[in-house]
Amino acid sequence: MSFRKRNIGLSLGVDRAAIPTASEKPAPESPGIRPSPDDGRPTTSTGTPSLDGLLAGHAGLPMGKTLLVEENGTTDFAGALLRYYAAEGVVQEHKVHVVGVPEQWGRSLPGLIGTAESVEGKRSDKRKDERMKIAWRYERLGEFGAGVAGSRNVPAAGNQDPAAPQAPAFCHAFDLTKRLAHPSITNMSFVPLAPSKESPFISVLNRLQTEIASSASHTIHRIVIPSLLNPTMYPPDTCQPEHLLQFLHSLKALMNAYTTRVTTMITLPLALFPRSSGLVRWMELLSDGVIELCPFPHSADALTTSGAATSQEEPPQGMLKVHRLPVLHERGGGSDQNLGQDWAFILSRRRFEIKPFSLPPAEGDTEAQDASAPSGMPKKSDLEF
Amino acid sequence: MPSQPALPPLLAPYLSSLPHTSLTLVSSILGATSNWLVLRFLHAALSTSSNQHAASELEDVRTDEKRKVVFVSFMRSFEFWKSEAKRLGLDLARLADKEQFAFIDGLSDLFYTPQVSSSSASAASPAGRGNSTPRTTLPLRSQPGPLPGRSLQSPAIASGGSGLAPRSQTELGVAKKLHFSGRGTAALDALESDIVSVMQQLKPSAEDGDELLLIVDQPDLLLATTGPSLGIGATEMAEWVAGLQQHAHATILTMAADSPLIHNVSVSRAGGHMPAPIETEHAGFAIGLAHRARSVMQLRTLETGVARDVSGVLRISAGGGWIAGKDENPEKEVLYYIQRDGGVRVFGRGES
């Protein structure tokens, strides 16, 4: 129950985050914003450290960009990613706009454990014996090389000493089984879809536009669109291209107008809107980043047991495909080191982890699996040349 | 990595010297976008004149023919193009001042004008389209004066005092913002007259022999976001393009050629369901333009997966408008790699 303890430290973290706005610190150090190690553009965290690391070396979602998370099947892993994203925004005191869902959605945000670094640090402590230590300062930063570079601008946090003055945390860790309690959670705004003769999205755009335009110029906004086009929330005519794509285009325009202050994350159920359709392709073309989740069909029982911390690797719950990355593909696309990888994702109570996918040993061959556990199967990427 | 020349030598002949009334189609897909190639076209057309003080002594052969570019972008902001062009040594804002370049913003206000009272305005315009033509409403929106969104924000900038709101910068160098209103060909005509007016503005100052290049970035967005229910289909879009072409020396279009948008036209391919209008119209538009284009530059990712040092494949083919015997066969297939610094390396298969 170590996270309990950290939960106490939570209020401290919040105060830390609030410091820059309260005191007379210069505004560029907005909470939750840090320059990209790749080209220095401001980025913000998605609330999931390993997703941050996937984003083409920027170690975060660049401001002014849209991330589209698609999910096959009827599971809601994308929803978890979205909740982390929203919760991160709440904790960083960003203005979080949630489109199309009732306010209950806001109450289901995961509870804060601490900064991602502290949790990662704990994890690596646990793994210390297994891993080769390269340099002390890399260890906190998780598995991603991109994340390593990203730490340049963040002074060493030193979580063991909460009294020391600290830089604001970039990313936090959350617990899906807990509920987020944070003073600024009431600050979230829920933008309903208003039925209209024209596009039902017009009112959404109006609201987003006014709220962003009227906010203080250092306020950071997050636009959260859960399960876009889901027929239980969206009227049937919303999937008309002239409504939907015009909305996404206008949203893109809005983000470009406030390019350093807004990010958006959208989830889309592929079971209803398959990737092979032209409409979905246009939604992807209008997004800066596109990620597809393909959950394994048999992962239901693994989900329930994975909460228990085991020393063994947790079995992945699905595959993750990267179709487009912000900034990188805008420039022409290409050959990010993360792009060709096969990724797997694991959702446990406390984290959504994305890591390279390795083929599991043949089923039923548990003995061999146990025997070879330390070395493991050669990863697919190792075999490729 | 060594820095690359702004124009890859293998591509240079395809990027410059576009014949009169020619149409070049650049097709892209989700994982292989065309922005880098568009920038190379811009560079090929504008660089000699923009770098006059730097490099013209060496190649003053080309400085006598000045080229001008009108650039319409539906998917990206001027901010993006400006910063990316800067990496190639092109100062688009300065070129715009010198009236060699004009940017037409098809992103910001195309469907939604960010102003507080815009809901009533946009609600009123389609209803009243019978008596008020779009042409009368358009100049109002595209006036270069202070925009409502900006004026709303400027006090915020003053009070906040931070550098986080760069919106004031973006308006510079944008010749016009397009706004779509109404439906059918009337709406397209309004957009066309907006673009043509900018092209005409550049033209009078042009001496003889000047070439006006028109680049339209993703006009297919216009088709996707309107579609047959607004009375716009492949034919109307193609006619719209033809109308613009008539005012330009050469035209370059970029367009998405993703499988779902091109191959879903037959029922069997679309997974059993009827192909959607967005798919058939897009396919009709793209293929129809390829029939008219002199050359088609197709970008795609490697079919064998992702390689470390290859971003994608560029296939250059002769389109239906290519005239045999008049110029040499343009067909070629090369690989390209976009470096972190924005430089592009272009090479044949098997080379490096």
Add this chain to the structure above:
Amino acid sequence: MAQINLAHRRTHNLLLISKLLSLRDTASPLTLLLDSLQQPATPLIREYIRRAKLSKVHVTLVAFETLKQPDGVDAFVSARRKSPADLVREVGAAQQLAGSNSSRRRLILIDSINPLLNSKRLEPGFHLPSFLSLFLASPSASATAQLDTSLVVTYHQDSRGPFPQHPYSPSPLSLLTYMATSIITLHSFSHILAQKAARDRSVAEPVFGLDEEQDGVLLGRPDNTVEGIVLELEHRRKSGRGVLEWYLLPPTSRYSPQQVKEVVTLLDDNVLYNPPVQQDSAAGDEEPESTFELRLTERQRRDREGVVLPYFDAQQGNGPGEGGRILYDMGEEDDFDEEEDEI
């Protein structure tokens, strides 16, 4: 027999294509060109215009796609934003203008019918057959009823339009193919060769361009090796008989624009498509095919033919036991062994 057939086909079918392309005798009032991105009809349209110029035919181009007037076109009618009725009127006016001075033969080219068929502004009452026949029916009927008008319509096969509003009426393409007196389907020669090579080796035929169904591919992979266009002609004679033939139109660089002699050949006559059968005896070059010399010299063959085989002798009926001997004249190279061999 096959040789005679081919020669017969050659004379007849070359005459036919010559007549069709040069618009002689109004052999085909409505010609449909079916093209695709793999082989656009532009070169063939230019060939039509070239021949029309040679024989002083008045050419009208109804331009749905073409932006500027090509050389050799007498009247250029831009179809942009025009209704079908307007088009017919404009073409009629252009014809009238030329009516007095030029020859009585007319060629009307429609560079692509697809934009018209896919147009959203097309009124529901639009009827393709009557639209096309309006061009053929001479507008200046009063002046000279002698006008020979040929209509050549291009249809892009790969540019499939939206689904028809009348689900029970035939699609525009089947209508066009039904109405046309000749249909020319265009293929790229290099693709035809590649497909034939695959067929000859009994492997799956390769597909090109859109048929590859690959992300981001509109046109086939570049191939600069062979040029030329294969024309697959289906012609309906007035008698009702149909003719099917494959032709090859060489690239324009191979002949002068003024050339009157027929440039089109039969595809079967092309050496690349139909390589001549190897005649092994005629080939004089004697390359060793194995380490043994298996072939006979001329003299050896003569000697072998001279050998009278035993059954010849036996058939002469000299009684049983008499025949069956090998009659052989020994040569100098024969090593005769008195004890073992006997004659």
